[in-house]
Amino acid sequence: MALRYKESLNANISQFLLFLATSIMGANAYLNTWTVVADLVIVTLAGIVLFLDFKEVNERILTYIIYTELALIPIFYIILTQNIWLFLFTYVILGLGIYFRKLKLFSLIFFLASMIYFLQIRVFFGTDSSMISYYSAYLFLHGLNPYNPINTANVYQFYHQNIYLSYPTPILTGGFVTNLNYPSLSFLVLIPAVLLKISPNYVYLTFDLLIGIITFFYLSEKEYALFISAYLIPSYIFYSTGGVTDIVWVFFLLLSLLVKDVKWKGVFYGLSIAYKQTPLAILPFYLISYRKDLKKFLIPAVLVFFLFNGYFILINPSYYIQGVVTPMGSSLLQIGYGYNLLSFTNIFYLYPLFFTVAPILIVVMGLLLFRNKWYGIAYFAFLFLYRVLWNYLIYWPMFCYTNTLNSNDNSGISLGSKSKTIIISMFLLAILGFAFFFHYNFLSYPNSIHIDVLKVNYDNQGYIVSMLLNVSYNGPGSITPLFRILVDSAGPPNGFVWISNSTNLKSGEWEIVNVSAPLPQLYISPDTKALMINAYYSVYQGFLEINL
Incomplete structure (x- = not known):
């Protein structure tokens, strides 16, 4: 079995493991020990699989794996959508593909049929990043600089969104992110959606569709079937229709890997980093892989990036830099599903700088030993970030199917297995x-x-609505404590971000603080058996876990 074929199987297994992890941690029960342990074990295994080398795979077993996975996908969708017609139609297509032995063609039809269901977008935005990008496109069309934080500050009010119900990104010193955090292509691609007054999620869904079609012309029959069976996992399509924006940079990076001309590789890589910072993580691998044609790759990449971003950098460099650096810093409230779980749940606290040092060490190790497994190195680097959202992880295995980056004797330093270990x-x-x-x-x-x-207040249905706390501070300077609550049951991704009447505290001072849910939707369920109060301000924190 060819190397790329082996990598396709690796990717497929990794993607299904990640789907299992997202299902387990989907309720954000951060204090549930079993779900946390299961999540960390599975996401680690999903990364390790990307490095495995299957020596030999029985063709018949592989075929059964593909049929089983394709057969499971409609079951996932019937559970999630309750759409019996989509369920039956996809099974008819699958049966025809098996009968006519045209698995690749019918996998594409299977994919296109499944996409029909998602043409009915159920949320207009879904994430704060989608909403801010959409508003940025609107501002740009009206002659305003979207990187000026003053211009985007009213984004929630402009679209009549309740900030507490829109899954905002809290800032450690108070407030929520409202400024544009990504390079300019992230909002320029949404201009058609703004002009047509349709959801930006249609743009993301379009790129989902393009990926499914383009890979059809590149991958072999069984590779494509493996790709589609994993790509139709609800995580991918539901993420795009729910406002997760990453599929666009994934599309451009896939094109960069697929085209043969080094200049075009540079063009498409430039488009990917002109959209989002994420692909910068693998820039060292690109530079090493195309070191003999470095100018042919680098010049188009740089030119394309500045073609879209140069104007905004020139009119106000500080606004631009401030915006694009925000996601990479540690000024945001820590959440996620990687090893950072241990820190923000106070199981094993780690100072934020660790989440910069560890990814750098992983990338250096990858450059030395695993250049041909760059996607696995990127996966583990992101698994060690300060904030680890699912969209930081789930897309990296996709590049196994189209890995041409290190095809020419570029696996790293030549060492024996003992030395490498x-x-x-x-x-x-x-x-x-x-x-x-x-x-x-x-x-x-x-x-x-x-x-x-001091006191926990309940409503007449048993929901926790507020708490009375005694809060003291011991540290440098002064703080105004902010509060969130983590639970062992279902909760929001950020935890329950509550409001309070806290005031400025200096070291050695204390006060009585009333902490309460800003809305009934953020009351804590009677099903909760344990909760953790997390007080924070900048890098200063406090934790108190209580059993109910």
């Missing part, structure tokens, strides 16, 4: 060492704010 062990020990360093030397930070619960 020693070097990998050294890097892992270094990461572990930094973890202990950024834990034990920074324990004052998660213990800066002390919390005592």
Whole structure:
């Protein structure tokens, strides 16, 4: 079995493991020990699979795997959509593909038929990033600079969105993100949607569709069937129709891998980084892979990036830099489903700088030893970030199907298996060492704010609506504590971000604070058996876990 064929199987298994992880942690029950352990084990396995080398796979077994996966997809959709006609239609298509032995063609028809259901977009935005990008396109059409944070500050009011119900991104010093955080192509692609006054999610769905069609012309029959069976996992399509914007940069990066001309590779890579910062993580691998044709690759990439972003950089560099750096910093409230789970649940606190050092070490190790597995290195680098959302992880396995980046003797330093094992062990020990360093030397930070619960208030249905707390501070300067609550049952991705009447506290001071849900939708369910109050301001935090 060819290398790329093996990589396709690796990708397929990894994608289904990630779907399992998203299903387990979908309720954001951060304090449920079993779901947290299961999540961390599965996301780790999903990354390890990308590095495995299957020596031999029985063709008949592989065919059964493909048929089984394709047969499972309609079951997922009938559970999620309750649409019996889509369910029956997709099974008819699958049966015809098997009968006529045209699995690739009927997999494409299967994919297109499934996409029909999603033409009815159920939410206009779905995420704050989609809404801010859409508003940025609107502002640009009206002659305003969308990177000026003053111009986008009223985005929630402009679209009549309740900020607490729109899954906003909280800032550690108060408020929520309202400024544009991505390069300009992220909103320029939405101009047609703004002009037509339709949901931006139709744009993202279009790129989903294009990926399914383009890969049809590149992948072999069984590769494409493996790709489609994993691509139709609800995570991918539901994410795009729910306002997750990443599919656009994924599309351009896939094109960069598929085209043969180095200049066009540079063009499409330039488009991917002109849309979002994420593909910059693999720039070192590109530079090494095309080191003999570096100018042919780099010049088109840089020109394309500046073609879309140069204007906004020139009119106000500080606004632009401030915007695009925001997602990469640690000024945002920490959430996620990677190893950062251990930190923001206070199982094993890690000072934010660790989440910069660890990914850098992983990329360096990849450049030395695993250049041909760059997508796996990127996956693990993102798994160690300060914030780890599902869209930071689920797309990397897709590049296994089209991996042409390191096809010419570019696997890294030539070493024996023993030497490679020693070097990998050294890097892992270094990461572990930094973890202990950024834990034990920074324990004052998660213990800066002390919390005592004086009273828990319930409504007549048993929902927790507010709490009375005694809050004290011990640290440098002064803070105004903010509060969120993590639970062992279903909850929002950010936890329950509640409001309070807290005031400015200096070291050694305390006050009685009333913390309450801003809306009934953010009351805490009677099903909750344990909750953790997380007080925070900048890098200073406090945690109190209570059993109900």
